[in-house]
Amino acid sequence: MSSISSVGSTSSALSSAISGAASTSSTGSSGSSISGTGLLSSLGLGTGLDVNSIIQALVNAQESGPQAQITNQTNLDNNQIAGLTALQTALSGIQSALNELTSSNTYSTYNATLSNTSLGTTSTLPDASPGTYNINVTQLATAQKSVSAAQSSTSTVGTGTLNITVGSKTVNVSVGASDTLSSIASSINNASGNPGVTATIVSGVNGDQLVLTSTSTGTANAFSVSASGDSSSGVSALASALNTPSTAAANAQLTIDGISVSSANNSVSGALTGVTLNLTSTGSSQLTIAQNSAPISTAVNDFVTAYNSYASTVNQLDSYDSSTKTAGVLLGDATLSSIQSQLSKVLGSNVTGNSIGNLASLGITRNADGSMSLNSTTLANTLANNPSAVQGLFTGTNGLGTQLSSLVTNFNSSTGVLQTRINSLNTSVSNLATQQTALNQRMAVYQQQLVQQYTSLSTLMTSLNNTSSYLTQSMDAMNNVSSSKS
DSSP: OOOOSOTTOOHHHHHHHHHHHHHTEEOSTTOOEEOTHHHHHHTTTTTOSOHHHHHHHHHHHHHHHHHHHHHHHHHHHHHHHHHHHHHHHHHHHHHHHHHHHHOGGGGOOEEEEESSGGGEEEEEOTTOOOEEEEEEEEEOOBOOEEEOOOBOTTOOOOSEEEEEEETTEEEEEEEOTTOOHHHHHHHHHHOTTOOSEEEEEEEETTEEEEEEEESSOSGGGOEEEEEOTTOOHHHHHHHHHHTSEEEOOBOEEEEETTEEEEESSSEEEEEETTEEEEEOSOEEEEEEEEEOOHHHHHHHHHHHHHHHHHHHHHHHHTOEETTTTEEOTTTTOHHHHHHHHHHHHHHTOOOTTOSSOSHHHHTEEEOTTSOEEEOHHHHHHHHHHOHHHHHHHHSSTTOHHHHHHHHHHHHHSTTSHHHHHHHHHHHHHHHHHHHHHHHHHHHHHHHHHHHHHHHHHHHHHHHHHHHHHHHHHHHHHHHHHHHHHO
């Protein structure tokens, strides 16, 4: 916001001008230089007048009219800029709330719940669809696991190569004469190109045992182990034991409304659009998918809050206090009245073809002071019975949110009516600042002229006084001579 901090203040400029004028003036027959306050204090010596006060009064009288006009107009412009900026801010709050209210994400949140919670958990995506489904899980997905025979932690198994295969990928792990089960496990885990197995050592009562486990569940991730032809009997025996699963790889098996579904892991996605089942046990359950109304309720409440903040701002800008005779900075402003009228028209309108129809039927009513009230019970019941109608009331081509958003965007755009007026007022304030500078300069020149005029008057009066004194002295001398002769 533009402002002029120097409006009404000319003393500094005028004092400088006085000093400048005085420093170039001279008076008296001696021709000595007179400067600064010395000039002003000497100006009345020849006249007996308070010249300093006279000059200041003349300057003030000349300045008061233009100065009052500049000051009053600057204050008016700055107050209007502040009011229009506050209105922009209030409308921006409404715009943010409308963005939330008209966003498709607000209406694309779903809850999926299982009647048998021990079956697992669920998650949803925005493309889910409401519905109820019967889920029956007969088998969970498992990862293959194989266990070797037990032996001492220091025992070796011989020499050779273990070939571990998952699908089309195989890694060859060399076994040296000094390798124990522990060192073989490390070699498997660190092998470049490991196809998807981990090796661990379990130290039991019978000794160490090597355990191989698939890193992923499902039959496609099962592994096989073999020994190369030149391997020792110990390595071959180890490969044979590890190639016999203690736990076989398996897919999750379930039905959804009787339709068979198989999944390589227990996070089953894709079977139901937009829904993921995170299975933890077998069993049966009913799955219910319903729209989550919480984001919609939040968006409606946020809109009412933002609009009430706007209404409060408007009431202040358009107010009048009869006791103090103080008016709001935009009282009677045509732009403010137009914005209020256009917004009110949309808020009170009906959406054709929508079963709710208007804001009042949703529980949103207008108060006498222009603010809104929301009946939370009415909103909750409507969302429970017909959330899609609530969405239609605000979104779409004819939705109230869409219409309001279009209006507010036009009001608040860089080329909108509010910014256009603010730009014009800022230009006016800048022009007034220029006028203020010019006025200060004119008054400095005017005061300098007055100083020069009174300097000349003072010089003239001093000269006349000197002449008068000379003549008086001469007459006295002549009278004295005449008296002495007689």
